[in-house]
Amino acid sequence: MVETTTAGRLxxxxxxxxxxxxxxxxxxxxGGFSLILLRDGEAVRAFHNECPHAGRRLDWAPGxxxxxxxxxxxxxxxASFDAGSGACLGGPCRxxxxxxxxxxxxxxxxxxx
Ligand code: FES
Structure with a gap:
């Protein structure tokens, strides 16, 4: 897990x-928030690290x-999510x-x- 302190740079x-x-x-x-960063080659997608089911973080340990x-x-x-779109594919928030x-x-x- 990486902490960010400079505005805009993750x-x-x-x-x-x-x-x-x-x-x-x-x-x-x-107060700040956590982001999930997913990498595919040179491309990166970001999602809030907050599950739409119960608002918990998705990681099992930080990052x-x-x-x-x-x-x-x-x-x-x-709950399972498509890493490209963020859509829930199955589970309690399908x-x-x-x-x-x-x-x-x-x-x-x-x-x-
Ligand atoms: S908080 Fe993610 S599946 Fe329940």
Whole structure:
């Protein structure tokens, strides 16, 4: 897990394993929030680390996710999500979706848009 302190900069692309995920903690005036960053080559997608079922974090330990074949599984009660779209594929919140956030990769850095 990577902590972020500089506005807009989340982490280095290399901090995220290719085909894997990590979490970053983002400071904000409202107290901050956690993001899931999923990497596919040079592309990164970001979702709030908050499950639409019961609002729990999806990681089983900070920055450690159950992710296989582009399916992300919530560690709390097992809801499964498409890692590309964030759509819930099965489990207690089927049909819901993770909340995405736009990010970009620039000079090897992952940044909020
Ligand atoms: S909080 Fe994620 S499945 Fe219940």
């Amino acid at each position: 982490c280095r692309l290399d901090d995220i394993p290719d085909g894997g995920a990590t979490a970053v903690e983002v400071d904000s005036p409202s 450690k996710f159950l992710l296989k074949d582009r399916v992300l599984v919530c560690a709390a009660h097992g 049909g819901a979706c993770l909340a995405g956030l736009p990010v970009r990769v620039e000079d090897g850095e992952v940044k909020l848009r």
